[in-house]
Amino acid sequence: MALLTATPALADSTLPPADFANTQLRDPAKEARARDLMGTIRCLVCQGQSIADSDAEMAGDMRSLVRQRILAGESPTDIRDKLIASYGDYVTYDPPFNWLTAPLWLMPLILIGIGAWLARGSFKRRRG
């Protein structure tokens, strides 16, 4: 019984979602731009999801912020850069190329190179 009446430790607020959290922009072009950006921003609470997918209150507030800024005429790149300034690169699913992310971008190329080298070796042997 105590379990049934207990409130969850990480409660949500009682306020309704922010203005543009679940409301699309009237202009379809702007909404499309906002939606593209929202798909590439990480939800900070449920970190495997983008803010477009997440039901967390904070993700709602972030969607609202993205839509409001798009409506105000800001470019998606600027909005993304501002979020990166607050939270670091982890907030975006489109990581920039730097020394930390270099293995992420270069490893596939290196692996293909190794694969090609191995394949060449085994083809040669078969011929001989």
Place this chain on the structure above:
Amino acid sequence: MKRGLIWLPLGMFALIFAVVAIGLTRPAERTVRSAMVGKTLPAFTVGAIVPGKPGLSNTMFADGKPRLLNVFASWCIPCIAEAPMLLRLKKMGVAVDGLAIRDTSIAIRAFLARNGDPYERIGDDRQSAVQLALGSSGVPETFVIDGKGRIVLQHVGDIRADDIPEILAALEKAK
């Protein structure tokens, strides 16, 4: 050369095994920390939420005195646990300002009446806009701001008794 290569798969297996074992025994820290630490507060102005207490703006922090900016909410359970620690800091002469996330005046007044009121000013951050600009990813969080309005420390989660020395040290250093 060929003799040596035969050990390569086993070596790779051992390497992957070690990586997984380390990951299992020491899970990575998942807190998203603010990238604003060491930088000046972002520009913001938010209204008051409690009668008799002013709202908040970034310019208020550049008055020469280091202060705490506590991101909290009446609906946040760890904030209740943290309240006595903030009161203790206030008694030590620390200036504490609050940023109320997604809250109402009635709920905040009830929260302060029940848990004590360490705040000089409380800003009303209804849609978490200031919280997002600060790089805070939850409640409660506490930022130490130096006299020039620069963020010098971010404390994630509720302040416990053993966190107080670290916060006092940061405040002292920020003078």
